[in-house]
Amino acid sequence: MERTPASDTGLIDTIELKLSQRDLAAASAALVPMPDHQIVRVLDRLSPRQCAIVYRLLPKQRALEVFEALEPELQGELVRGLQDAEVATLFAEMDPDDRVWLLDELPASVAPQLLRGLPARERELTAAVLGYPQDSIGRRMSPEYIATHPQLTVAETMTRLRSRIDEAETIYTLPVTDAARTVIGVVSLRDLLTADDADTIDALMNDAHTVVADADAETAARECTDLGLLAVPVVDSEERLVGIFTIDDAARILKREESEDAARQGGVEPLGRPYLSTPVRKLVRSRIVWLFVLAIGATLTVQVLSVFEATLAQMTVLALFVPLLIGTGGNTGNQAATTVTRALALGEVRPRDLLKVLSRELRVGVSLGVLLGLLGFVITWVVFDWHIGLVIGCTLLAICTVAATIGGIMPIVARMIKVDPAVFSNPFITTFVDATGLVIYFLVAKAILGI
Amino acid sequence: MERTPASDTGLIDTIELKLSQRDLAAASAALVPMPDHQIVRVLDRLSPRQCAIVYRLLPKQRALEVFEALEPELQGELVRGLQDAEVATLFAEMDPDDRVWLLDELPASVAPQLLRGLPARERELTAAVLGYPQDSIGRRMSPEYIATHPQLTVAETMTRLRSRIDEAETIYTLPVTDAARTVIGVVSLRDLLTADDADTIDALMNDAHTVVADADAETAARECTDLGLLAVPVVDSEERLVGIFTIDDAARILKREESEDAARQGGVEPLGRPYLSTPVRKLVRSRIVWLFVLAIGATLTVQVLSVFEATLAQMTVLALFVPLLIGTGGNTGNQAATTVTRALALGEVRPRDLLKVLSRELRVGVSLGVLLGLLGFVITWVVFDWHIGLVIGCTLLAICTVAATIGGIMPIVARMIKVDPAVFSNPFITTFVDATGLVIYFLVAKAILGI
Numbered sequence: 066m067e068r069t070p071a072s073d074t075g076l077i078d079t080i081e082l083k084l085s086q087r088d089l090a091a092a093s094a095a096l097v098p099m100p101d102h103q104i105v106r107v108l109d110r111l112s113p114r115q116c117a118i119v120y121r122l123l124p125k126q127r128a129l130e131v132f133e134a135l136e137p138e139l140q141g142e143l144v145r146g147l148q149d150a151e152v153a154t155l156f157a158e159m160d161p162d163d164r165v166w167l168l169d170e171l172p173a174s175v176a177p178q179l180l181r182g183l184p185a186r187e188r189e190l191t192a193a194v195l196g197y198p199q200d201s202i203g204r205r206m207s208p209e210y211i212a213t214h215p216q217l218t219v220a221e222t223m224t225r226l227r228s229r230i231d232e233a234e235t236i237y238t239l240p241v242t243d244a245a246r247t248v249i250g251v252v253s254l255r256d257l258l259t260a261d262d263a264d265t266i267d268a269l270m271n272d273a274h275t276v277v278a279d280a281d282a283e284t285a286a287r288e289c290t291d292l293g294l295l296a297v298p299v300v301d302s303e304e305r306l307v308g309i310f311t312i313d314d315a316a317r318i319l320k321r322e323e324s325e326d327a328a329r330q331g332g333v334e335p336l337g338r339p340y341l342s343t344p345v346r347k348l349v350r351s352r353i354v355w356l357f358v359l360a361i362g363a364t365l366t367v368q369v370l371s372v373f374e375a376t377l378a379q380m381t382v383l384a385l386f387v388p389l390l391i392g393t394g395g396n397t398g399n400q401a402a403t404t405v406t407r408a409l410a411l412g413e414v415r416p417r418d419l420l421k422v423l424s425r426e427l428r429v430g431v432s433l434g435v436l437l438g439l440l441g442f443v444i445t446w447v448v449f450d451w452h453i454g455l456v457i458g459c460t461l462l463a464i465c466t467v468a469a470t471i472g473g474i475m476p477i478v479a480r481m482i483k484v485d486p487a488v489f490s491n492p493f494i495t496t497f498v499d500a501t502g503l504v505i506y507f508l509v510a511k512a513i514l515g516i
Numbered sequence: 517m518e519r520t521p522a523s524d525t526g527l528i529d530t531i532e533l534k535l536s537q538r539d540l541a542a543a544s545a546a547l548v549p550m551p552d553h554q555i556v557r558v559l560d561r562l563s564p565r566q567c568a569i570v571y572r573l574l575p576k577q578r579a580l581e582v583f584e585a586l587e588p589e590l591q592g593e594l595v596r597g598l599q600d601a602e603v604a605t606l607f608a609e610m611d612p613d614d615r616v617w618l619l620d621e622l623p624a625s626v627a628p629q630l631l632r633g634l635p636a637r638e639r640e641l642t643a644a645v646l647g648y649p650q651d652s653i654g655r656r657m658s659p660e661y662i663a664t665h666p667q668l669t670v671a672e673t674m675t676r677l678r679s680r681i682d683e684a685e686t687i688y689t690l691p692v693t694d695a696a697r698t699v700i701g702v703v704s705l706r707d708l709l710t711a712d713d714a715d716t717i718d719a720l721m722n723d724a725h726t727v728v729a730d731a732d733a734e735t736a737a738r739e740c741t742d743l744g745l746l747a748v749p750v751v752d753s754e755e756r757l758v759g760i761f762t763i764d765d766a767a768r769i770l771k772r773e774e775s776e777d778a779a780r781q782g783g784v785e786p787l788g789r790p791y792l793s794t795p796v797r798k799l800v801r802s803r804i805v806w807l808f809v810l811a812i813g814a815t816l817t818v819q820v821l822s823v824f825e826a827t828l829a830q831m832t833v834l835a836l837f838v839p840l841l842i843g844t845g846g847n848t849g850n851q852a853a854t855t856v857t858r859a860l861a862l863g864e865v866r867p868r869d870l871l872k873v874l875s876r877e878l879r880v881g882v883s884l885g886v887l888l889g890l891l892g893f894v895i896t897w898v899v900f901d902w903h904i905g906l907v908i909g910c911t912l913l914a915i916c917t918v919a920a921t922i923g924g925i926m927p928i929v930a931r932m933i934k935v936d937p938a939v940f941s942n943p944f945i946t947t948f949v950d951a952t953g954l955v956i957y958f959l960v961a962k963a964i965l966g967i
Contacts, residue, residue: 100723102743109864134743230710237688237705237746254688254705259681272551290771292553292585293764295688295746313744316767320741323774324858330781331854331942332847340859341869345876349883352851356888356916359847364895366839377835381828384835388817388842388950395846396783396810396943400803403782407775408791413560418792425796432800437807444815465807491782491942492847499839 080107093122105134109339117146138338141170153182161190162207202285203278206299206308207234212242215267219260235311238296241270246305248273248298275300278307283322286315329487362496369500373507394464394502395495401426401472402494406486416481422473430469434462456510464502531558544573556585560790568597589789592621604633612641613658653736654729657750657759658685663693666718670711686762689747692721697756699724699749726751729758734773737766780938813947820951824958845915845953846946852877852923853945857937867932873924881920885913911960915953
């Protein structure tokens with residue numbers, strides 16, 4: 066029985082050791098006592114090749130359970146290594162929504178063939194989910210729900226529930242629909258168990274929080290977890306029930322979105338797979354494009370500086386503060402961008418709040434600028450002289466104000482033009498603020514020092 | 517019935533408008549048709565003062581439901597505005613685990629008084645949860661579970677379940693315990709409903725994934741959502757059942773941790789409350805300390821540059837590349853830090869993987885450095901001359917290698933010395949890499965240009 070991660074590191078190490086020793090017999094023996102999720106954690110840490118080896122060591126039934134517990138990306142990689150027959154079996158055993166996760170990871174050409182291999186009903190269910198757009202909650206829902214009706218009794222509903230209990234995604238939240246399949250409420254199994262058998266559903270049901278199938282998956286998942294709902298009915302544009310999605314899928318969607326945002330804010334393309342099992346060349350690929358783009362952007366700073374080269378030659382001391390000034394500007398911009406990007410992700414801020422955010426960040430920027438400017442003025446005065454101090458102080462004030470404002474509105478602008486706010490994020494703002502900051506710096510210097 | 521956020525923005529705007537017009541009657545009228553979670557979203561957007569006003573407009577029962585749905589920070593603020601009697605009522609109505617969330621937000625002095633006001637049983641339950649350390653899962657669990665025993669039949673278990681259905685945190689996952697209260701498995705309500713009344717639990721139960729009460733709350737929450745478990749039994753060091761925590765609480769814990777990490781990676785102290793409802797002075801406070809610390813750190817770059825001031829005076833052209841070079845170094849370091857910090861948070865990387873990470877990031881850094889170095893060499897050669905090009909190329913190679921390596925291991929070192937890896941993160945690495953990068957730059961320049 067597994068408890069904290071600490072307790073299974075031992076087993077994980079054993080497996081990795083045996084693998085490195087090419088002792089497959091011992092490795093497969095070590096796998097036997099491991100619960101599925103621990104095997105998953107082992108696979109998460111192995112290279113694609115090793116991963117395939119370990120997977121093949123698993124007994125058939127075990128392999129199936131483990132496969133279902135894997136991240137779609139790893140499933141996709143494994144599938145490429147298996148024979149068509151094996152894949153067909155795995156695919157048939159999966160739930161429709163999990164199938165779609167996997168299909169999204171495979172070359173489009175593979176899908177039709179895999180679908181053809183399915184029994185008719187499974188094929189229809191999967192096709193229904195596949196029909197919804199990428200990133201929509203419809204593509205993440207399960208079409209296997211149990212609905213009940215207002216005029217049915219508790220007893221009738223329980224019979225209905227028992228008869229379909231094996232295929233249903235969840236039995237703990239039942240959508241209540243009218244004759245037109247319109248969702249008019251939900252009833253929880255808890256309510257059913259506390260009620261009398263003769264009670265009718267309309268007496269028990271609560272208002273339903275539903276979501277439209279085309280709605281953004283992340284937003285829907287966020288609502289589900291924020292409201293602490295175990296399951297949310299999914300409806301079409303006519304509010305007719307088409308599926309249900311559960312809080313565990315919501316958590317899975319959010320984990321993925323959080324990872325993407327974290328990566329992009331750091332200027333990396335999301336790996337979509339565990340770090341240790343990612344080949345180095347993939348890590349390089351996930352970073353190089355951003356670095357190129359940002360480096361090209363940074364040549365802007367070279368141009369700005371070359372404009373002021375004469376001034377620099379005249380007063381080399383000005384060069385000493387360049388990293389400090391643009392660094393502070395970058396930090397201030399990142400702070401604002403980070404805060405607003407997160408607020409957008411959580412739905413606390415909407416694009417229409419642009420002006421509210423603008424005025425707040427402007428005020429924040431000025432306050433930060435005044436505080437840092439004073440500090441900068443005093444220190445520089447002491448170390449150098451008060452002219453330079455004045456230049457640094459005024460520059461810090463201006464840079465902080467500009468940086469906070471730009472950093473605050475950039476993510477919202479990104480959202481408005483349908484770009485992931487996290488993409489438009491910290492590294493870009495830094496580069497942009499760097500160039501702007503330099504211009505401000507030298508203009509202030511020329512003005513104050515009269516050069 | 518609420519669907520996508522879009523559909524309730526209208527209502528939210530109405531309320532905000534009426535409030536700004538001081539038309540409380542209209543505002544309270546607009547609140548009536550709103551579902552609780554929509555009212556919560558309104559409160560999330562208001563200043564503490566307005567928030568208190570709107571809250572007082574709610575009818576008593578409504579107010580209670582809304583209060584329970586609020587984030588602990590907002591609960592804490594509201595409570596300070598209410599009379600003791602009102603607070604006592606609210607407090608008595610809450611679940612033990614929610615009470616502890618709230619107490620964690622209130623001054624320690626308030627807790628004893630509030631606890632005294634509780635009925636004996638509630639007080640004991642809450643005290644039990646309060647007994648566990650901050651950030652442990654014990655503090656986030658519910659002590660109100662329904663357990664069953666291996667020798668009991670399904671029918672007996674169902675009777676037991678029905679009798680305690682109202683107080684229990686969840687009825688969908690039941691821990692199975694032996695005479696010594698040791699958890700020996702779990703049985704799901706789903707299994708109970710599919711089984712025959714005469715079946716005994718030991719025939720139905722599955723292995724339990726449990727967590728120790730002292731375990732880190734984030735890790736436990738991550739396991740719960742990764743495994744897609746609706747509930748996880750919490751045990752003491754002797755593996756005796758002490759409580760249960762549910763996936764909705766896990767999602768809540770993770771949301772909070774994600775927000776903290778996102779904030780710290782951007783060099784901001786977590787607000788712990790929605791952006792729009794946070795007073796500007798609090799925003800400033802959440803950022804100024806970091807900016808000061810980072811600015812002080814950045815004075816290091818001033819010192820480094822002043823060491824090379826003579827070289828700069830001699831060749832002003834070198835100054836032109838400073839922002840580009842340290843910017844690229846900063847970006848490379850951030851990429852590595854972001855990736856590894858996330859991997860640590862997801863449990864994909866453990867501190868003991870330090871050497872693995874070191875060697876990977878070293879290889880990544882060199883690859884990135886070679887690619888960027890070549891680009892830098894060629895471009896600078898064309899624009900300036902090949903000597904400068906060589907300096908820039910070699911510097912980029914060195915800086916990328918150092919930055920990726922440092923950025924990759926810093927978060928792990930942080931975790932080892934029990935600091936939040938996200939704190940030790942991007943802004944710090946940037947500052948550090950800036951200074952190192954400058955030293956590298958001028959040493960390379962002196963070597964190649966022979967100055």
